[in-house]
Amino acid sequence: MHKITNANIKEWARDYDGEPFDAILCDPPYELGFMGKSWDSSGIAFDKDMWADLFRHVKPGGHLLAFSGSRTYHRMACAIEDAGFEIRDMIEWIYGSGFPKSLNIGKAVDKIQGNEREFLGIDKSAVRTNSEKNHIDGQVGKFGLKAEGTGVVTKGTSPYEGYGTALKPAHEPCVLARKPIEGTVANNVLKYGTGGLNIDGSRVGTVEHLGRPQAKNSETNPFSKGLKSNGYNDNSQLGRFPANLIHDGSDEVVGLFPDTKSGVGAIRKTTSWKMSSVPDGRPNVEYGDSGSAARFFYTAKSSKSERNLGLEGFEVKRLEGRDVGQDERNVLYKNRNTPTANQHPTVKPLSLTKYLANLIKPPTGGRLLVPFSGSGSEMIGALQAGWEYVEGVELTEEYIPIAEARIKYWLQQKQVEESKPEQVELI
Numbered sequence: 227m228h229k230i231t232n233a234n235i236k237e238w239a240r241d242y243d244g245e246p247f248d249a250i251l252c253d254p255p256y257e258l259g260f261m262g263k264s265w266d267s268s269g270i271a272f273d274k275d276m277w278a279d280l281f282r283h284v285k286p287g288g289h290l291l292a293f294s295g296s297r298t299y300h301r302m303a304c305a306i307e308d309a310g311f312e313i314r315d316m317i318e319w320i321y322g323s324g325f326p327k328s329l330n331i332g333k334a335v336d337k338i339q340g341n342e343r344e345f346l347g348i349d350k351s352a353v354r355t356n357s358e359k360n361h362i363d364g365q366v367g368k369f370g371l372k373a374e375g376t377g378v379v380t381k382g383t384s385p386y387e388g389y390g391t392a393l394k395p396a397h398e399p400c401v402l403a404r405k406p407i408e409g410t411v412a413n414n415v416l417k418y419g420t421g422g423l424n425i426d427g428s429r430v431g432t433v434e435h436l437g438r439p440q441a442k443n444s445e446t447n448p449f450s451k452g453l454k455s456n457g458y459n460d461n462s463q464l465g466r467f468p469a470n471l472i473h474d475g476s477d478e479v480v481g482l483f484p485d486t487k488s489g490v491g492a493i494r495k496t497t498s499w500k501m502s503s504v505p506d507g508r509p510n511v512e513y514g515d516s517g518s519a520a521r522f523f524y525t526a527k528s529s530k531s532e533r534n535l536g537l538e539g540f541e542v543k544r545l546e547g548r549d550v551g552q553d554e555r556n557v558l559y560k561n562r563n564t565p566t567a568n569q570h571p572t573v574k575p576l577s578l579t580k581y582l583a584n585l586i587k588p589p590t591g592g593r594l595l596v597p598f599s600g601s602g603s604e605m606i607g608a609l610q611a612g613w614e615y616v617e618g619v620e621l622t623e624e625y626i627p628i629a630e631a632r633i634k635y636w637l638q639q640k641q642v643e644e645s646k647p648e649q650v651e652l653i
Contacts, residue, residue, distance in 0.1 A: 228605055228633060230618040230626050235597045236270060238619050239279035247617075248420050248592035249289045250280060251583055251604050253574055254302065256295035271302045277309035280597065281405060287414045287421025289586040290403040291317070293574070299399045311403035319578060320473045324395035332387030333380075343380040400582070402470075419588045428585045429465035468585065472578065528575040528603070530566065536635025537567035537628060568632075570601035570625055576636070579607025587611055595619075602629030606636045 231238060254271040255263075270276060271294065284290070290311055294302045299316075307313050336343055381387060407414040407421045414421040473480075543566075583594065583604070591614030596604045599618030608616045620626055 228616040247595040249586040285418040287407040315402040317400040320397040326394040328390035328392040331389040332382040336382040346379040428468040533568040540567040574603045583608035584611040
């Protein structure tokens, strides 16, 4: 069902001569030098030749999904396009748990000028970790204070107080590209099985009626034809059409979405509406749903337990360099250096990888390629989504045993779920 090769993806893609793949799903380096990792500043994600070699190994109509950072996405997308892929869309994954890595310019200026900063109080919301403890205790010592488990808040007098150098990261873009089809889409899918997105299989579930109710006088209602037995002109069990926006469900993100209200059945008094409206004088019943619109675009960030399930017996250690550059005013190093068995620093949530893998999966199951396979999240998501075969390529050898152990665990969980008897609701 799966295979992981320890190799440089550039060399692997150049030399591969096996069966073609139906799609590619990957989380390449963002080329930011994240946590001092050399693989995150090699330029591989911007390498047109590497993407061109991957292009050769995908069937016509095969899709490519590749994540990147907000500062570097454009260069990766251009390399993918220059390699021959068509850019079809960009999927936005947004979240509220990013940490700002912003320099406190006011504090830096005060240090240069020798300015004394005013003590404002103690931040009791700061969360104590070892690295945080050292930072806080150092600040407390400067001010002659004793504050166990708290942080010192100060303010300078320079005109640059309150200025910084970066915004809080809250989204990651993912390119959706496709190898050009041969002829029409219908002919391409019949010949290769690729070219389409799994729309109905990726809809956001809902129990609400999403269409207009059937009017009593079906002869004058343009929507009466083909109505379902529930009295609505759509199949509400399918759910919402998949969008190019996915979020983590955090309060910060959900708060940005509007609340939608149920329709009030206003009466149309005009005949200027197109065929998408009801006939003149009939009730205009809006979509019968209510609540935050955020409920239709959701996937949570990877939790500590999800990252480490299946890794019992692996060495647990801290991730080095995680706190470097973070502005100490923004939730002081909160849970930034927690010991973990999964040493990969950029683990994607399985709910996200499964959703994306399902979106580009052909009905036949297919073969999926996962370059930069890391600790296996994209491979796990694909196997959970029902891909017949998933092949990963990973440069860093230490991540491969972690990925294999995680894949084994989650495949066992999938088998357990599938072995459970189907729950039948009696009416």
